[in-house]
Amino acid sequence: MKLNERSVAHYATCDSPADHTGFLRKRVERHHHHAHHHHATSYQRRWFVLKGNLLFYFEERESREPVGLVVLEGCTVELCEAAEEFAFAIRFDDAGARAYVLVADGQAAMEAWVKALSRASFDYMRLVVRELEKQLEEACKSLAACRKSPRRSSSSGRKRHLSNPALLPLQEKPAVLENGYCTWGSGGGVPTGSACPDRDGGHMKPPPLPPRRRSATGSAAGSPAPGLSPAMPESPVSPETACFSKLHSWYGQEIAALRREWQERQKRGHP
DSSP: OOOOOHHHHHHHHSSSSSSEEEEEEEEEEEEESTTOOOOEEEEEEEEEEEEEEEEESSSSTOOOOOOEEEEEESEEEOOOOOOOSEEEEEEEESOOOOEEEEEOOOOOHHHHHHHHHHTSSSSHHHHHHHHHHHHHHHHHHHHHHHHOOHHHHHHHHHEEEEGGGGGGGGGGOOOOEEEEEEOOTTOOOOTTTEEEEEESSOSSOOOOOOOOOOOOOOOOOOOOTTTTTSOOSSSSSSSGGOOOHHHHHHHHHHHHHHHHHHHHHHHHOOO
């Protein structure tokens, strides 16, 4: 692979964000040419910068030009046995290719470097893109299947709606019973002129009657108070007094009669 040295050096030190940085010790082997072919091993501390699939290393953190570059393609990153602790190696698939043995300062730093380097190659990115495309295709198929069957989704939504009484419309809410009768309020959802069934599900009944006030001049047998119309039914249970307005008029006549009686007493001077 041919690389433009000037362009690569500029990319190494430009302001583009790095994927990982830190100090590592790089193993260096020197060959001594004598009878026994002795190999001397040493480690150099270098500042490493990972950008994409390019691993740069510098002599110092403030250095402006890299002293080396590793292209992370066709390679594997693995832990290795070495005299130094926290060592790992970058090994290439080509036979005879050089392996880079690096040593981190600790366990956490070593694991972070191995993870970052393993994900740096285009081969890894290709696998990630392929997996994401597969997930996107499955999601599109699922969405298309949902759009083809809107009735199922709407019916299930309706069931969830009906299962929550708080979401029911006003006319669908069950009538609230008080002493076995529906409440007679404007917000109760009971139409005017209608009555609710009792607990036994029998005849339709209006709300229970409040205790009537007896007039001072009325008999103990419950004779009507003065001023009340004799044609007025004795009880509002009759169909003519089934609605609230008629009930109001029926009870209002008794109140009006009591008021007139009180006014007459005031005029006669008897409080």
